[in-house]
Amino acid sequence: MIHKNLTSVFIIPRGSSEWKGNEAGWITASGWAAAGEQLWGNAVVATSDGLFNPRESRLFPRTDENSSVQSSSNSSKKNIRKLVPEIFITAYKDWRLKNSKPAIWPIEVNDALKGKNVKMVWQRHDLFSGPGRKLADKYKVPLVTSVEALAVWEAEKWGVKRPFWGKWMENNFEAKALKESDLVCCVSSELQEKVLSLGVDPDKVIVTPNRVDSTLFNPGVEGKEIALEYNLSGKKVIGWIGSFRDFHGIDHIIEAFILIEKKYPKAVLMLIGDGNQMPDIKKLIELKKIKNKVILTGKQKFTDIPGFVSNFDIAIVSARSAAGFHYSPLKLREYKATGKAVIAPRAGEIPELFTDEEDLLLYDTGNIENLAQKMETLLTDENLKLKLEESSKNWFEKEGAWIHELKSVCDILEIKY
Incomplete structure (x- = not known):
């Protein structure tokens, strides 16, 4: 009471x-x-x-409220900093x-x-x-x-x-x-x-x-409007959310996707967020000529993120290196709370808290080929994917x-x- x-x-x-x-x-x-x-x-x-x-x-x-005023002085601040x-x-x-x-x-x-x-x-x-x-x-x-x-x-x-x-x-x-x-x-x-x-x-x-905040992230979340907006019907969505910063190694995700995307024409990569690495990521997408297979949504309201995640078939946690990885990745929990099959790096606490092929799939941090293999595994092994999704839902109910x-x-x- x-x-x-x-x-x-x-x-x-x-x-x-x-x-x-x-x-x-x-x-x-x-x-x-x-x-x-x-x-x-x-x-x-x-x-x-x-x-x-x-x-x-x-x-x-x-x-x-004064962001426009601040932005006009950014260049002068940068010059002073030098x-x-x-x-x-x-x-x-x-x-x-x-x-x-x-x-x-x-x-x-x-x-x-x-x-x-x-x-x-x-x-x-x-x-x-x-x-x-x-x-x-x-x-x-x-x-x-x-x-x-x-x-x-x-x-x-x-x-x-x-x-x-x-x-x-x-x-x-x-x-x-x-x-x-x-x-x-x-x-x-x-x-x-x-x-x-x-x-x-x-x-x-x-x-x-x-x-996770269970009032936002839970297995019952739907994102039908987002699916319509981004034309996701019939697609296999490999998704990632976060800030575009170097330690996330977003370029590794793209390089891994490139290794498998031609074999799976329905697969698309959806990257949600923004940050100082965005210009480099856009250049890489242009260079590799996969603009039609990669969806960059930009930064989204946090309250809208569950709807995006609900459209993922495969959810990615990434890291450029395992060295000094002391974080407890929030996105990993958000993915699992929404009932998703997750691929995550062997880094920090993750291998200690989650079992490979039982709770999620682990890949060798920094190994692009290994990450691509895990993506392909979940695109082809429906039984394993369903097993990981059920494991995510159980985790949420028990402790998530x-x-x-x-x-x-x-x-x-x-x-x-």
Whole structure:
């Protein structure tokens, strides 16, 4: 039974128009919040610039009203950046981020929690945290911190250098916030190990792989209008969703598709998303003369993505390399929740959590020929494809939704629901 006065707080320590390029961060946070809403009937998503419900926050980041003004100055900013050493730019960004955090957050002065029985405060980890500890103490409830990445550590992986202040920030901001949490939820075991290396109590660090918002992604989703719009009737759709960034190796997907597409005239490749690699991908498609077989939809609203995925016959997770793969791919879960047969790389946590030829098909990361073989297998072996689809549906029902993870967290912390 849901009581109207129960609620939960989900803090995302950024503004609602920030984190462009990291929409997945907003999506996962909103997924946790949607589970809180399912569990207690209400959930508040708190950012540095306002309060929102899960349905609103899943569409963040919002478009900046001054985007046209900003775009006109982009070229001058790029020219300035060429003259300034990268280390100073990083230091300036860190300083600006620290100073962007309000002294008093909207959640602290808004009456949204007035008369409410707050069950839990959840906070997404960031370089500089939000008011999670303060609110948890005020309402005498546990603070749960969700970690998708450690800021200094991940940035270093991407070549961002903080030679004088990186370790100091990691210890005095990131590690401090994690140690103050009652429970730390890491998306992968590799990330859990890194969190533990910062001195966080092992008894309060767990792995909570990414899940899906079951109100959006489920086996019953249909996308008939999308099928009509993109003329998918009678086609075998090999699909991928995400940001067009180098580490996804989208060119590998295209090269693999090229190896098999002539044998299967009904097969088409649908790539959903956008990003800085898009120009290169378009050039590759033109060069290989497969424009009539590849559908580039551009970036789509997150709430429309389930309809696109419902049209996939084969769903692809990709990675250029397995090295340093510490992610918990959200798209993999979205595919499986929609009941799809999935091909994924042997990278990170994936082979540990999912069994090859039982839950999905694994390919050797970076091996284009092997990826092509897996595509061909699912185009020809209908029984295996149906088996993987049924496995995906079973996974969703047993453990695939965020509410499953939230209930586990509540059980550990002895929070009633």
